[in-house]
Amino acid sequence: MSLSKNRIKYIRSLKEKKFRNEHRTFVAEGAKLVSDLLATCRCQFLAALPEILAAYPGMKADEMVAASEGELAKATFLKTAPQVIAVFYQPDLADKPLPLHGRLTLALDGVQDPGNVGTIIRIADWFGIDQILCSPETADIYNPKTVQASMGAIARVRTFYGQLPSLLSGQGDLPLYGTFLEGASIYSEPLTTEGVIVLGSEGKGISEATERLINRRLFIPGHPAGEVASESLNVAAAAAVVCAFFRRTKA
């Protein structure tokens, strides 16, 4: 059995959100990532080098085929052909987020780079944050680049897409954090163990409508004042710093 042209075409079509939504599936590549996802996601289709199928007898999918390097090279989204390509069913999305009280939640307000979104999901997973809210403009978590950058964390961290202003309003005095140049230093500001941390888009930061709801403004002090230096941290780097300081509060 081999990877047919039709299957290659199907896999490649899943680069587009339209087709991912239509089939309710997504692609993951590489033995490590695919094995991780197999623990939690149902696999529709898996193609791998014969020696990989032999080495990972636990790999189970609705349909499995042995494929040649050349076939995998035609199907892959990566530069170097992986040893395994798999198509997974998207987990059923909850119809509403988990309660925002009693936990830390990240909210992505228009983070558009799929790699950044995947890296942030991995960061959330590392720091024990189990939920991420995403504005509609935020990159799709099933984008192949997001899936690869998340390193399997997309199967563990719940994501929910919706309008942030409506998701975040009416939460009483729940702390809603955002980072701003004139915010309080995260090095000394007391942080809470519940609330929402809003991360803005790479170019435009946090949108006006969401900013209005933020009641705790934070800042990550960098280089000494007055020095010429980078104007900002990459959003995933900022996410890592913020999550670490919140995690330290719990420690």
Add this chain to the structure above:
Amino acid sequence: MSLSKNRIKYIRSLKEKKFRNEHRTFVAEGAKLVSDLLATCRCQFLAALPEILAAYPGMKADEMVAASEGELAKATFLKTAPQVIAVFYQPDLADKPLPLHGRLTLALDGVQDPGNVGTIIRIADWFGIDQILCSPETADIYNPKTVQASMGAIARVRTFYGQLPSLLSGQGDLPLYGTFLEGASIYSEPLTTEGVIVLGSEGKGISEATERLINRRLFIPGHPAGEVASESLNVAAAAAVVCAFFRRTKA
């Protein structure tokens, strides 16, 4: 004047380290990044849309041409053609690093992804760290992906390539930090304002020869023990967290 086929060929050849070394030049794209670099690096050649040349009268290069969108699209390494592509001379490298005493230095031990290296340079710049040592296996800072991810910080942070074990040995009791699963929590460990922070490769971590020199082992506590979660942080995310905690010590 327009962007000639020969010039397009030259720009595209600079994707390869071999040709970058031969010409001692590198490529940067996009009006923001190119303007940033023009402040510190000599520009050999600059091609831009006519309206950009008009809008940025301060842009100065040894040779400047107006180019069409189609020409820029042929020359670019990006998915979407930028409005400006420029070729810069590599700044002359120092023949030895700055003294390791009296400052914080990052050391990259085989960080192979060019995007990670660029992001780490930007992080160092943000946190006021002015020097990065790179092992020979570390991605080239003039790789187009590194240049783009650094957002201009490559012109401000000094980098030096060499064998880390010889660069780091003979430093007396200078703190040499690395992150390890069995290290001391960075949330509570007292940190110094001088020393070297070693960051390991994405797959293999810190090499044995370098690890032997490390005298302070740190750990970034993440998810609660026993929970299934991501096995590690992306190296750039770890760099951001570590730099922030060192910066906090100075605050």
